[in-house]
Amino acid sequence: MHPCDTLTGVRAVTPEFLAEHRRDRLEVVTDRLGETIQRDNAGYRHAGVVPLADLRQSCHDNVARVLELLAEAVEVGTVTPRGDREPAYDAARATGRRRAEQGLPLDDVLRSFRIGGRLIWADLVEVGEDALDARELREIGTWLWEVVDETSAQVARSYHQHERALVRADEQQRAELWEGLLHGRAHDPGFARDAGSRLDVPVDGPLLVVCAADLDPVAADLAVSPHASAWVRRTAEVVGLVALRRRSPDGPDEAYVALARLAERDAVPLGVSGVVPGLAGVDEGHRQAALALRAQGTTVGVAGFDQRLAEALLLSAPDVGRRLRALWVDPLLALPGGEGEALVATLDAWVAGGGSATAAARAAHCHRNTVLNRLRRVAAVAGRDVPDGCPPVELDLALRAHRLGL
Structure with a gap:
């Protein structure tokens, strides 16, 4: 049975006792805990990485927090839930972070918290035997170990978080890894x-592998949560890995939506690979994302590789793209007086409209007959066949090569 189911009927003297105990016994328990850890926890004694002043301050802050949380749990019938920003566990998180920095093994850190729990309980029993009955002491003990367990979990979480942060802070190691x-x-x-x-x-x-010319890696990591991700800033780009959640059938779509929001918020273009099967596919995914980013140019938004295959093909074979442009576009742009630009714009509209002169006329803000006349002019100048209603694949690729600047 949970203690909160049996706490009713505890006398008002219990919270008063706990408040008085915290006020009168904090320093005594702190001193005992520091001495006991030095004597009984070989990790602290042999490693020699935790200064005595640091140890005592940590003991003081954590004992104070545990006693505060204990009093609160007894009074309200629940232990304060964990949370990364919950101030009740600030001492525990600070201890986990410092011990990770100092390189003390986590097992030794958690052992010191178990020692602290035993000492606090022994002191409560010693001081409380005359003030509280046996039932009240038992329930205080139950609450105490719930608090110690939750506090220890916070220590471990902070320790692991800082371990990962230390890895990520090692720029040389990360650079070699990436x-x-x-x-x-x-x-x-x-x-x-x-x-x-x-x-x-x-x-x-x-x-998914993501490429950007510039992006804040920390903000990007937060933006794609709950998908796990890792980001690195390289000389000419920022690269990210976004792990898709296995249990979510909408994983890729979900991640694309998050990336699109990030691109709009930061006003940047992003290149995104197709889904790759784990880390062994990152090299290919990076190639895909980089090509998609080049295809996107400076336009804000997400460019998926699978949606930019034609441009990726041209960028992978730029000599072919340049030749297509030379055959189709360059002769038009050599015309005087802006005629060439008008013809290229008409071709863009005609191809985008699937070969419909009517759709091209609407897009180019001209009459349908004007579109047809311009198509005939293109055929004459470029010396290429422009069939009615069916844009040649070569023309589509030549226009894309022109937009890519090949």
Whole structure:
């Protein structure tokens, strides 16, 4: 049975006792805890990485918080829930972070919290035997261990978070890791496992690779949550890995929506790969995302590789793109007086309209007959066949090559 189901009937003296105990016994318990950890926790004693002043301050702050949380739990019948910003656990989070920085093993850190729980309980029993009855002491003990368990969980969470932060803060290590990923080293299972562990992304799960000319990696990580992600700023680009949630059938669409919001918010173009099968596909995914980004140019928004295949083809074979442009577009632009620009704009509208002269006329703000006359003019100048109602694939690719600046 949960303690909150049996707490009714506890005398008002219990909260008063806990408040008095916290006021009178905090320093005593703090001193005992520091001495006991030094004597009984070999990790602290042998590692020599935690200064005594640091240890005592940590003991003081955490004992104070545990006693505050205990009093609150007894009074309201519940332990304060965890949360990354819950101030009741600030001492626990600070301890986890500092011990990770100092390199003290987490097991030793958590052992010190168990020692602290036992000492607090022993002191409560010693001081409370005359003020409280046995039932009240038992219920206080039950609440105390719930508080200690929750506090220990906060310590572990903060410790692990800071461990990952330390990995990410090592720029040289991260640079080598990312360069290996982007150049295909994740085809080696050992490297892939190491990279997945360090970047906190799945080794074999489906991923999207994202490229941007500039982007805040921290903001990007938050923007795509709850998808796990990892980001790196390279010399000429920012690259991200976005892990798709396996249990969400809308995973890719969900991630694309988050990336689109990010692109609009930061007013940047983003190139996004197709879904790649884990870290072993990151090198190919990076190539796809980079091509999609080049195809997007400076236009704000998300460019998916699968939606930019024609442009990707041209960018992968720029000599072909340049030749297509030379055959179709360059002769038109050589015409004097702006005629060439008008002809190219008409061709763009005609191709976009699927070969409909009526649709092209609406888009180009001219008469349908004007469109037809211009198409005949294109055929004459470029020396290419322009069949009615059916834009040649070569023409479509030539116009795309022109827009890409090939």
